[in-house]
Amino acid sequence: MSQILLIEPDRLLAETYKKALSTAGHKVSVASGSQEAINLADKISPDLIILEIQLVGHSGIEFLYEFRSYPEWQNIPVIIHTSVPYAELANGWPILSGYLNTMEYRYKPNTTLESLISSVNDLALSA
Amino acid sequence: MDSTEANQNKASSYLLMINLAEQLKLPFMQIQRQAELIRLTGKQDISSIETSADYALKLIDNYLLGLKLNQDKMALEQEPVSVAAVLYDSGQLLDRLAKKYGVKLELNISGKYEPVMAHKQGLESALVSLGTSLIEAAGVQNTPKCSLQLATHRCRYGIVAGVYSNNPGLTTDLLRQGRKLIGSARQPLVNLTYSAGAGIFVADSILKAMSLSLKASRHHRLYGIGAVMRGNQQLQLV
Numbered sequence: 001m002s003q004i005l006l007i008e009p010d011r012l013l014a015e016t017y018k019k020a021l022s023t024a025g026h027k028v029s030v031a032s033g034s035q036e037a038i039n040l041a042d043k044i045s046p047d048l049i050i051l052e053i054q055l056v057g058h059s060g061i062e063f064l065y066e067f068r069s070y071p072e073w074q075n076i077p078v079i080i081h082t083s084v085p086y087a088e089l090a091n092g093w094p095i096l097s098g099y100l101n102t103m104e105y106r107y108k109p110n111t112t113l114e115s116l117i118s119s120v121n122d123l124a125l126s127a
Numbered sequence: 128m129d130s131t132e133a134n135q136n137k138a139s140s141y142l143l144m145i146n147l148a149e150q151l152k153l154p155f156m157q158i159q160r161q162a163e164l165i166r167l168t169g170k171q172d173i174s175s176i177e178t179s180a181d182y183a184l185k186l187i188d189n190y191l192l193g194l195k196l197n198q199d200k201m202a203l204e205q206e207p208v209s210v211a212a213v214l215y216d217s218g219q220l221l222d223r224l225a226k227k228y229g230v231k232l233e234l235n236i237s238g239k240y241e242p243v244m245a246h247k248q249g250l251e252s253a254l255v256s257l258g259t260s261l262i263e264a265a266g267v268q269n270t271p272k273c274s275l276q277l278a279t280h281r282c283r284y285g286i287v288a289g290v291y292s293n294n295p296g297l298t299t300d301l302l303r304q305g306r307k308l309i310g311s312a313r314q315p316l317v318n319l320t321y322s323a324g325a326g327i328f329v330a331d332s333i334l335k336a337m338s339l340s341l342k343a344s345r346h347h348r349l350y351g352i353g354a355v356m357r358g359n360q361q362l363q364l365v
Binding site for chain 1: 152153155156157159160161163164167168175178179227228229263264266267313314317318319320321322
């Protein structure tokens with residue numbers, strides 16, 4: 001079982017992902033914004049983060065910059081699970097995967113719950 | 128309508144369509160994932176699917192109404208409308224979505240106001256569209272006190288009907304920025320909502336057809352967005 005921090009601003013989607021990941025045996029905490037996510041990460045020490053980039057105010061990328069600035073959080077796996085297509089992120093991907101140490105990109109409309117759970121299981125095992 | 132105005136309308140309608148398409152991804156993703164969850168877990172609660180589908184259909188309907196009213200001003204049959212009654216009906220239509228998002232929806236229609244001349248369906252659709260976006264945005268606040276008010280009050284320009292919350296980000300600047308960024312940014316209202324905020328722009332388009340516009344407004348200590356209409360004293364006498 002892994003402790004997952006799900007950063008998802010839409011309440012209905014967050015509930016669905018939380019139920020699915022919980023059914024798969026993970027413990028899930030949900031944050032809807034970047035500041036809440038930092039506070040929650042401090043509290044729960046997540047094993048893995050699932051991150052939407054489109055948040056209110058500060059974006060998911062700004063969250064990542066702050067998150068990775070703490071030494072203890074530099075190697076926690078992050079899955080970017082977003083409605084922003086890869087083509088729009090492509091220029092930024094070298095930074096996201098390099099400096100910001102993001103493990104995986106998933107386009108939300110095309111990612112089934114099963115494939116998300118499978119990614120989470122793989123990363124949780126390798127972490 | 129001259130050709131310049133027609134071209135401007137076409138361009139703004141195209142930008143609104145892009146914004147709407149982006150917005151519609153959200154309820155369809157909700158439906159897709161909820162259906163998958165039912166398949167995986169065998170639990171048969173489809174109420175969330177119904178709410179998401181209802182939300183998507185309302186948004187499309189309201190968008191089409193805005194298009195129709197903007198293209199054919201003759202379709203604008205104005206009638207004496209009670210703002211309080213329209214707010215009440217809008218509240219009924221928004222209730223289910225608000226519950227799903229954990230937002231408490233309140234109605235504040237106290238006070239006596241004269242009727243306004245408006246297209247009743249247009250006004251109701253604008254308020255419902257506005258409400259859906261603000262419910263979605265309020266759901267993010269994730270606090271037990273998360274509430275919205277459908278309210279009306281008198282201001283120096285007339286009677287305002289709008290949706291209010293304790294979010295101080297609902298300002299004239301937010302609307303101005305959003306209108307500039309519609310169609311070119313994924314989140315034209317980034318300080319308000321994580322989505323495309325299409326409900327607000329659809330409301331804007333419907334109200335524009337009715338020669339009204341959305342304005343940031345205050346109601347008691349709350350912040351909100353609403354439509355300003357001129358009351359008609361003569362109608363009150365009738």
